[in-house]
Amino acid sequence: MTTDQLFKQIQLKKSFLCIGLDTDFNKIPKILLKYEYPVFEFNRQIIDATAEFTIAYKPNLAFYEVMGTVGWVSLEMTVNYIRERYPEIFIIADAKRGDIGNTSKMYAKAFFEKMNFDAITLSPYMGSDSITPFLEYQNKWVIILALTSNAGANDFQLLTLKENDNHLYKNVIRLSKTWGSEHNLMYVIGATQAEMLQEVRKIIPDHFLLIPGVGAQGGSLADVALYGFNKQCGLIVNSSRAIIYADCTNDFAKVAHTKAQEVQEEMKMLLTQYKIL
Numbered sequence: 001m002t003t004d005q006l007f008k009q010i011q012l013k014k015s016f017l018c019i020g021l022d023t024d025f026n027k028i029p030k031i032l033l034k035y036e037y038p039v040f041e042f043n044r045q046i047i048d049a050t051a052e053f054t055i056a057y058k059p060n061l062a063f064y065e066v067m068g069t070v071g072w073v074s075l076e077m078t079v080n081y082i083r084e085r086y087p088e089i090f091i092i093a094d095a096k097r098g099d100i101g102n103t104s105k106m107y108a109k110a111f112f113e114k115m116n117f118d119a120i121t122l123s124p125y126m127g128s129d130s131i132t133p134f135l136e137y138q139n140k141w142v143i144i145l146a147l148t149s150n151a152g153a154n155d156f157q158l159l160t161l162k163e164n165d166n167h168l169y170k171n172v173i174r175l176s177k178t179w180g181s182e183h184n185l186m187y188v189i190g191a192t193q194a195e196m197l198q199e200v201r202k203i204i205p206d207h208f209l210l211i212p213g214v215g216a217q218g219g220s221l222a223d224v225a226l227y228g229f230n231k232q233c234g235l236i237v238n239s240s241r242a243i244i245y246a247d248c249t250n251d252f253a254k255v256a257h258t259k260a261q262e263v264q265e266e267m268k269m270l271l272t273q274y275k276i277l
Contacts, residue, residue: 001090001141003232005088006055006208007233013052013053013054014264014271014272015263015264016237017237017267018057018058018090018092018237018239019046019054019056019057019058019240020057020058020094020212020239020241021057021244022063022244023039025063027245029250031250037073037077040073040078042252043074043078043081045253047081047082047085049253049257050256050260051086053261053264055089055090055236056090056091056092056238057078057082057089058092058093059092059094061094061095076115079091091119092121092143094121095121096145097120097122098122098123098124098130099126100130101129104129104130104131105133107120107134108133108136117140118139118140118141119140119141121143122142122143124144128179132179135184142180142186143188144185144186145187145188146173146187146188146189146200147187147188147193148190148212149193149219153193157169173187173200177207182204182208186208186236187207188209189210191212191213191220191221192219194226194227195227197209197224197227197228201227208236209234209235211237212238214237214238214263222270225270225273239263243259
């Protein structure tokens with residue numbers, strides 16, 4: 001998917017919502033256990049209920065890997081279902097991989113060729129040769145972990161470097177942006193770090209940012225828009241638990257529909273307010 005195609009979906013749906021498919025087998029309604037692949041059935045119903053409001057889905061691979069072969073089959077079925085029914089929707093592999101040489105090449109082949117994801121989250125800790133194999137694919141995206149929402153972000157990301165008095169995460173962004181462009185590189189910036197988006201935008205004004213942490217983690221959508229918008233929106237904001245686990249009864253999909261619509265309506269208001277639509 002190209003930058004223009006992604007922005008077109010934002011304009012058409014008046015939304016920059018990504019729904020995280022962090023599907024925990026132990027949290028899905030018991031009625032789904034009658035299906036051969038209950039996790040896929042949960043995802044299918046969530047997708048059908050929310051597709052009109054979202055531009056992206058983001059399966060978190062840990063929730064599938066933990067189930068072994070059944071989990072991988074459920075993941076592949078989920079991606080194929082989105083491709084067949086909603087081909088306009090951007091699909092992110094929340095894999096957080098980060099290795100070098102042939103290992104990265106194999107990961108890239110697995111997620112971009114075998115699984116047909118549009119994008120993958122990567123850790124840049126091992127440097128350029130852990131990222132560049134993924135950038136060889138046309139119209140595929142690398143999403144680099146830059147500034148995250150977790151408490152442990154302070155351990156490394158916010159360290160101040162003596163040589164330039166900058167936080168480490170800024171150096172990561174400055175260097176890594178030279179490996180690709182705004183047409184194949186995105187960055188993860190946590191919603192709870194919203195005010196720091198001003199500093200991020202000084203370095204990468206034109207790149208898309210994947211923003212987790214809105215919803216259950218307490219990030220403010222209004223703040224994210226204030227500090228993070230660019231002329232093409234430039235944001236993909238993820239919500240997982242607040243939508244997919246909003247209800248644990250047999251009405252889970254209906255409630256997810258309502259919750260996704262509420263987020264989309266706020267996003268539409270913000271896109272209009274900042275004259276992006």
